[in-house]
Amino acid sequence: MKKSGLIIKKELFRIFGDRKMVFSLYVLPVVIVIVIYSLMGRLIGSMEKDVTEHKSVITVVNASDEYKQLAAQTGYDSIAETTYLDSKQFADRQEALEKEIHDGDSDLIVIFEDDFNAAQSDYLSGGSSIPGIKICYNDTERYSSNAYAVFSTVIIDTYKTTLLSGRYGDVSLLDAINVETENICKEEKANTEFISMMLPYMIVMMLFAGVMSVGVDAIAGEKERGTLASMLISPVKRREIAVGKLVSMGILSGISAIVYCISMIIASHMMGTDTLEGFGGISFNALQIVELLLVMLALVFLYVGIVALISVISTNTKTASSAISPIYIVIVLAGMCTMFRSGSKTSTLQYMIPVYGNALAISDICSNELSLINFVASFGITFLIGVALTLTVARAFESEKLMFNA
């Protein structure tokens, strides 16, 4: 296998000896991911800031003095630009006001029923009337839906509490049952829920993207350009050429996948959104790291075998890329399936399904729940399929029909 080493060295030099290749393969994707994510972070941040700072434009119909007092007390007056109307004025302008809500020019219409005050008095004195308020808003407009949320919290909830206290005294008695909750979760799972959901998907997808980006050119490209044949007429066993090609593809795509993962982590921190905080919260022990590396290694081995086999069979890079695309979609779907896994027990047989089983194993590694049998099932099957694919690729290198279209 000494000659495989020479081929690996050459393949690595082909990439690392060329600044342009290093830039396009390893630097540019990082820059693009970071730029896109930080841009998204900024845009989301500025959008949220804009919604928060926006002064709601609301119309209140039949507002009582109590309401006005409440709005002043809670400070709602200062965050909303309120127009007060009576029933008659509203009836005259209803259509126009609703159109304003629809078009996003106004945010909220609050209509106190005509007999609101009477109903309120009846309710407070123990009667059966319930005072009514109608609210019109537009859920598709950010300002309007935010105005509704704020109004509900600041005014309606306060109003309700006041009325309930007035009628029943101690509001806490209305709860009927005092529920005390305690969230017992595994320590390892705390704060890692998000990452154990996302990481398997990201790894299975990005490793394949990495293999695709270097693998198609390394075999189908070289076949197309006639440079692979120069090695085939050398006194080297075809098996050694296949191993040299596959190992170098594995190394290059592995680096590519790691670079992608790191750039995603950096980018998610730059986004600074709460949903991605899980990336920082996770920590692996030595066993988890070894397990993760082994699973990733087996996965790369499998991917390299798949891409290499398709590249050998294809006559050029175009047909190879077309043939690989559907497989990429299947891999993305397999990765996504683990995101929606529920229940306590996953059968060991599922860990034996290539790609899906690996994603399950990665997910379990994140929460430190991977059993030895499931690890062996996932790693072993993937590795064996990788070996079978490698042998098939080596045999394909012998085929004059595949290599020379003969």
Place this chain on the structure above:
Amino acid sequence: MIEINNLTKIYKLNAKKKKELKTNKDVKIAVNDVSFTAHPGEIFGLLGPNGAGKTTTLRCVATLLRPTSGNVKVCGYDTVEDGQKVRDSICFLTNEIKLDEHFSTDYLFNFFGKLKDMTDEEIAARKEELFGVFGINDFKDKKIEELSTGMKQKASIAVNLVNDPEVVIFDEPTSGLDIVTAKAVLDYLKSLREKGKTVIVSTHIMSEAEKLCDKIAMIIGGKKVIEGSIPEVLEQTGMPDLEDAFFKLYMENQKENEEAAK
């Protein structure tokens, strides 16, 4: 030495190829029962029109294709049973096999030298000789993609000859070369003959074959139609030069070829 014994190579044709070749046949006989021997210290020319089977024959010699029947022996080794030993003693130069454009001639010379089990000292000595002969020193560190067609051809020849092989197989040696580079290549092939190497070239340029080859075999429609030294071929055909001899043989065999193609 190259010994070709009753070599036949048959390609299976798929629907696409049948359409390309405008035939209903399921197979194409590219080489049909061809036999000849090329000896050390001799330049053997394989002559014929395009599609006659010259390249297929050379590919069988170079172990890239397996004969459907018959056998090919290079330096006593069978190309199928001892493929790696055959590849150890040959160099196959053809326009279809190219050097990787991402690397320099110098890098590839070292790479293929090591791949062919040479020591650093041996590689350095061969480099000095071959880079000097083909004038490669001026562009040895440039990437192949930056070189002109002639430079690429020179680089390819030098890289392939790194291990000083006993047998040199050259498909269309001057194809695409300017007159100066073509002469350098032909002169080098003559020098290989002087060193006792076995050289086999394919060409459809009769004047080139006349100047270069000690012996020739003409292949038309996959069949060998004549073999011998140039004076022997001229005598057998009764023609004054090789070009006329070729056309005479071509016309005689054309009808048969057209029927075979259907």
